[in-house]
Amino acid sequence: MNLRVIGCNFRTAAVDLRERLAFDDAKRQAALTELSARYGAECAILSTCNRVELYVGRQPHEQPFDLELAAEFLGEVHRLPAAAVRPLLYEHINDHAVRHLTRVAASLDSLIVGEGQIAGQVKQTFDAAKTAGTTGPLLNALFPHVLRAAKRVRTETGIARGHVSVSSVAVDYVRQVFDHFGDKTVLVIGAGKMARLTLKHLAALKPKRILVTNRSPAKAAEVAGQCGGAAVPWEQLDDALARADIALSTTGAAEPIMPRERFARHVAPKRAGGTLVVLDIAVPRDFDPAIHDGDAVCVFNIDDLTRVREHTLAGRRKHVAPAEAIVDAEVRRFVADWQRRKSGPVIHQLRTEVDRVRADVVAPLLGKLNGKLTAADRAYIEGAFRLFQNRLLHGPIAALQEADPDGDSKRLLDAVRKLFGLT
Amino acid sequence: MSDTLSRVSTTCFGLSYLLAFLVELARARWPRPPLRTVGLILGGAGLFAHTVFLVVRQPTPAAAYGGTLALAWVLAVFYLYGAVHHRRQAWAVFVLPLVLVLVGLAVFAVSTDVSLAFDPTRVWGAVHGVLVLLAAVGVSVGCIASVMYLIQARRLRLKRNPLGGLTMLSLERLEAMNRRAVNVAFPLLTAGLLLGAVLLRQYHAAADNWFSLKVLGTVGLWAVFAVLLYLRYAAHVPGRRLAWLTIAAFGLTLATLVAAHPFANEPRPPGSGATEASP
Numbered sequence: 001m002n003l004r005v006i007g008c009n010f011r012t013a014a015v016d017l018r019e020r021l022a023f024d025d026a027k028r029q030a031a032l033t034e035l036s037a038r039y040g041a042e043c044a045i046l047s048t049c050n051r052v053e054l055y056v057g058r059q060p061h062e063q064p065f066d067l068e069l070a071a072e073f074l075g076e077v078h079r080l081p082a083a084a085v086r087p088l089l090y091e092h093i094n095d096h097a098v099r100h101l102t103r104v105a106a107s108l109d110s111l112i113v114g115e116g117q118i119a120g121q122v123k124q125t126f127d128a129a130k131t132a133g134t135t136g137p138l139l140n141a142l143f144p145h146v147l148r149a150a151k152r153v154r155t156e157t158g159i160a161r162g163h164v165s166v167s168s169v170a171v172d173y174v175r176q177v178f179d180h181f182g183d184k185t186v187l188v189i190g191a192g193k194m195a196r197l198t199l200k201h202l203a204a205l206k207p208k209r210i211l212v213t214n215r216s217p218a219k220a221a222e223v224a225g226q227c228g229g230a231a232v233p234w235e236q237l238d239d240a241l242a243r244a245d246i247a248l249s250t251t252g253a254a255e256p257i258m259p260r261e262r263f264a265r266h267v268a269p270k271r272a273g274g275t276l277v278v279l280d281i282a283v284p285r286d287f288d289p290a291i292h293d294g295d296a297v298c299v300f301n302i303d304d305l306t307r308v309r310e311h312t313l314a315g316r317r318k319h320v321a322p323a324e325a326i327v328d329a330e331v332r333r334f335v336a337d338w339q340r341r342k343s344g345p346v347i348h349q350l351r352t353e354v355d356r357v358r359a360d361v362v363a364p365l366l367g368k369l370n371g372k373l374t375a376a377d378r379a380y381i382e383g384a385f386r387l388f389q390n391r392l393l394h395g396p397i398a399a400l401q402e403a404d405p406d407g408d409s410k411r412l413l414d415a416v417r418k419l420f421g422l423t
Numbered sequence: 424m425s426d427t428l429s430r431v432s433t434t435c436f437g438l439s440y441l442l443a444f445l446v447e448l449a450r451a452r453w454p455r456p457p458l459r460t461v462g463l464i465l466g467g468a469g470l471f472a473h474t475v476f477l478v479v480r481q482p483t484p485a486a487a488y489g490g491t492l493a494l495a496w497v498l499a500v501f502y503l504y505g506a507v508h509h510r511r512q513a514w515a516v517f518v519l520p521l522v523l524v525l526v527g528l529a530v531f532a533v534s535t536d537v538s539l540a541f542d543p544t545r546v547w548g549a550v551h552g553v554l555v556l557l558a559a560v561g562v563s564v565g566c567i568a569s570v571m572y573l574i575q576a577r578r579l580r581l582k583r584n585p586l587g588g589l590t591m592l593s594l595e596r597l598e599a600m601n602r603r604a605v606n607v608a609f610p611l612l613t614a615g616l617l618l619g620a621v622l623l624r625q626y627h628a629a630a631d632n633w634f635s636l637k638v639l640g641t642v643g644l645w646a647v648f649a650v651l652l653y654l655r656y657a658a659h660v661p662g663r664r665l666a667w668l669t670i671a672a673f674g675l676t677l678a679t680l681v682a683a684h685p686f687a688n689e690p691r692p693p694g695s696g697a698t699e700a701s702p
Contacts, residue, residue, distance in 0.1 A: 144684075162587075173579075173642075174593075176579060176587070179593040179599075273661075275662070292582075293661075294581070296661040300582065304582045311584050312584065395519055
């Protein structure tokens with residue numbers, strides 16, 4: 001195996017540098033073609049917001065693709081000096097490279113351990129390389145194996161359990177209260193960036209209507225236009241809240257816009273039963289937490305959502321050790337499989353050749369003894385020769401299968417070919 | 424074969440339900456697919472034995488013993504249906520205890536020496552019994568939904584991790600389940616109560632009968648239901664209070680279920696040739 005992974009991630013490079021080193025689809029296709037043609041290598045490029053990595057496989061006897069070449073190549077593609085890129089890069093070699101990719105795909109090397117996107121991004125990386133025609137035997141075996149290993153990690157451990165984005169946790173809470181959303185009204189109060197992200201999640205639930213209110217009517221109209229909702233004048237906040245099932249609040253107000261007294265006096269009496277879920281992700285908070293009773297009104301603020309997120313992350317961390325054990329096992333299996341694949345043709349050739357020799361010896365012998373042997377005798381003689389062959393070949397075949405791929409493997413293969421006269 | 428079936432006892436299905444419940448508790452803690460299968464097999468075996476018992480022994484549902492066992496059987500069917508259809512929810516953990524309580528009541532708290540026989544000639548009496556039993560099923564389902572509602576509401580009040588602990592139905596779904604159960608049970612109870620009053624007046628009009636625990640309890644239950652409906656539809660009371668009231672209604676149902684029937688200690692009406700059906 002001659003595999004290198006060279007790249008940078010959120011630990012080695014700041015976000016502005018990662019952004020400059022990132023590949024979009026078109027750039028990646030061009031870079032793959034160039035990398036493959038220039039170095040005669042099979043290659044793939046993984047580019048996400050948290051990492052940029054080159055996976056390069058060459059023939060065992062060829063000069064490995066190294067850090068200097070990678071820095072030079074990345075600098076050239078992104079029009080940066082190689083000297084500026086070089087300090088950001090790390091390198092993993094052969095089985096360490098396999099291990100690295102498996103950990104990446106299993107989201108063990110992610111900024112948020114257990115996040116679900118990375119496996120899809122690894123698959124896209126492989127698909128892009130296949131489309132560009134830059135994969136070969138090594139990457140064609142490696143990527144599917146790694147994706148299977150990542151799936152094992154996700155399904156056999158709790159590493160991906162729960163949600164860790166504030167928006168997703170908010171929606172999880174909403175789902176604990178409501179079962180269906182086709183008859184629900186979502187009220188958006190304010191128009192912060194966080195509101196838009198959470199609103200996107202809520203809109204995916206397909207509520208009956210979305211109302212948007214803001215101190216600035218223009219902003220309310222803008223957000224309403226983006227989500228297919230209707231703008232409501234700020235002065236009608238109480239009425240809108242009385243009609244809403246879910247309220248998403250992210251104003252920049254310095255004081256709570258909905259103190260308990262106001263809610264009790266102007267909103268609660270107008271509500272016709274049913275629970276109101278308030279997702280208050282404003283800082284400072286928009287809703288008085290005392291409104292929350294877990295029955296008629298559920299108020300979840302940013303602290304509540306963040307606490308659940310931290311709890312989920314802590315839960316995931318407990319599953320890191322079992323996940324790493326799966327990764328180790330899968331890496332060992334891939335390396336062993338790759339070695340078998342490499343020595344496989346020679347072993348097959350060896351068996352075929354010795355089968356032929358055995359047949360050449362046994363056939364005349366049985367011909368000479370023709371008429372003197374029963375069918376059982378013939379079977380016994382044939383079995384004895386087969387057993388002799390198997391015992392004779394056991395040592396060489398085991399040695400080939402167990403040979404260190406980076407050490408004496410090639411020497412052993414050459415020796416077996418020479419000793420048994422294989423081509 | 425019939426000899427084997429006749430040996431099925433309350434212990435058989437009571438233990439099956441208990442084991443199924445323990446397995447479901449273990450599954451709530453360690454969610455493994457084999458545990459679900461084991462739980463379903465045990466629950467299914469319990470329901471089978473329960474059915475065999477009711478078919479072979481034929482305890483009269485008009486008496487407390489048969490009534491509690493019949494109600495337990497309906498709830499066991501409800502449990503098995505829910506366990507199959509709501510595979511992710513902690514369904515059995517809430518329904519099976521109720522089934523076990525009813526079986527326990529039948530075995531330990533209710534006399535099996537039933538002096539009330541099922542009389543096929545008294546059709547209206549049977550209709551009255553069926554109506555009240557179905558109403559009791561409605562109250563029981565409402566009670567299960569209410570317990571789940573209170574737990575879910577408590578989790579929300581304490582802002583627990585929404586994906587942690589027992590997987591439960593949403594508040595909205597539980598509230599709807601409770602509402603439907605009560606909406607169905609109320610007319611059944613009303614009809615059963617009116618029919619019972621007519622039968623009581625016609626055949627057993629002694630003053631003591633009108634003030635028996637069973638009659639008073641059923642009237643009280645009807646009143647609780649009426650209040651429940653008023654609070655839900657007219658006063659828009661929050662779900663938690665409705666849930667507590669439904670649980671209270673279930674308590675009253677249990678009390679009336681195990682109370683002696685006013686007809687039980689009276690001489691049979693002329694022409695009643697029914698045979699005893701005690702287990």
